[in-house]
Amino acid sequence: MLSPITPRVEAAQAYDRSIEFLPKRTISYRTTAVEAKSPDRAGVFLHGLGGSSLNWTDLMLTLDTQLTGYAVDLPGFGMSPPPRDGDYTPSGHARAVAEFILAKGLGPVDLFGNSLGGAIALQLAARKPELVRSLTLISPALPSLYATKGNVHLPAIAIPGIGEKLIPKYFQSSAQDRVQATIDGCTAHPDQFSHIRMAEAVQEAEERDHFTYNTEAFLGSLRGLFKTNTDLRGARRPWKLAERVSAPTLGIYGRDDVLVNAKMAHRLTKKFPNAHVVVLPDTGHMAQAEHPEFVKAAWDRFLF
Numbered sequence: 001m002l003s004p005i006t007p008r009v010e011a012a013q014a015y016d017r018s019i020e021f022l023p024k025r026t027i028s029y030r031t032t033a034v035e036a037k038s039p040d041r042a043g044v045f046l047h048g049l050g051g052s053s054l055n056w057t058d059l060m061l062t063l064d065t066q067l068t069g070y071a072v073d074l075p076g077f078g079m080s081p082p083p084r085d086g087d088y089t090p091s092g093h094a095r096a097v098a099e100f101i102l103a104k105g106l107g108p109v110d111l112f113g114n115s116l117g118g119a120i121a122l123q124l125a126a127r128k129p130e131l132v133r134s135l136t137l138i139s140p141a142l143p144s145l146y147a148t149k150g151n152v153h154l155p156a157i158a159i160p161g162i163g164e165k166l167i168p169k170y171f172q173s174s175a176q177d178r179v180q181a182t183i184d185g186c187t188a189h190p191d192q193f194s195h196i197r198m199a200e201a202v203q204e205a206e207e208r209d210h211f212t213y214n215t216e217a218f219l220g221s222l223r224g225l226f227k228t229n230t231d232l233r234g235a236r237r238p239w240k241l242a243e244r245v246s247a248p249t250l251g252i253y254g255r256d257d258v259l260v261n262a263k264m265a266h267r268l269t270k271k272f273p274n275a276h277v278v279v280l281p282d283t284g285h286m287a288q289a290e291h292p293e294f295v296k297a298a299w300d301r302f303l304f
Helices: 053-062 090-104 116-127 154-158 162-172 175-186 195-208 214-229 238-242 264-271 292-302
Strands: 017-021 026-031 042-046 068-072 109-114 132-138 249-254 275-280
Touching: 017 090, 026 053, 026 090, 042 053, 042 090, 042 116, 053 068, 053 109, 053 195, 053 292, 068 090, 090 116, 090 214, 109 116, 116 132, 116 214, 116 238, 132 292, 154 162, 154 214, 162 214, 175 195, 238 264, 249 264, 249 292, 264 275, 275 292
Parallel strands: 042 068, 042 109, 109 132, 132 249, 249 275
Antiparallel strands: 017 026, 026 068
């Protein structure tokens, strides 16, 4: 059982943004850290494709007495500039996160990943096990045999030439419309989504509108994910890497997710050596934003 469940938590505002200058990259992040008052145990949170550190605000608040949270903007997203080496693959993003963890002296961390962030978290947990205490995967974008109505268009967008024509047109629509479309596609009940989180996402989208690398970051990460997930024989293909993960793992899926089929929960329990899975009703692709209290309850039950 996942009880007792706390009431729905909504932070009054997003956590302030900070910048970490690393030798090979610059990382923007948001943290719950308060000098002399924060827990010693650290959590690192990785967003999905097109998302940012804002996606984790309410979950970080629910966990702030247990973890000092660090939600990063992956290279090319949020306010983090693109990677200097141009590597947008999950393994490339994982290297950036590993460098951040080491620079901040955080490891081993409780690692959280949503969608693309879940694919990145897997790469980090398998390749750098000394940096990961526990692994929480929320609707992770891992290889699947199940097509869903929400992701059938993504392979077409990833085709060279087509994405370069379609994505700039998408960015021509208003920030309000783009954010609303994301909420509509990623949540089970868009009308119940936090108005505060919505306004913050719109403001950030407007701030990013003048960036020249938005299309490059989106397509590079999408193509990098597809390349990784279509590797059927490599020693480092995702489900093979899952077998190497030593950290206790929690998989959280939304029953109403139109991007990642909840049926994948069964495969996760089979491939990860030490895994538990929770499938949440009335939940879409972003359980941490829709029902942070349920995600916290599952994390408390299985990993804390």
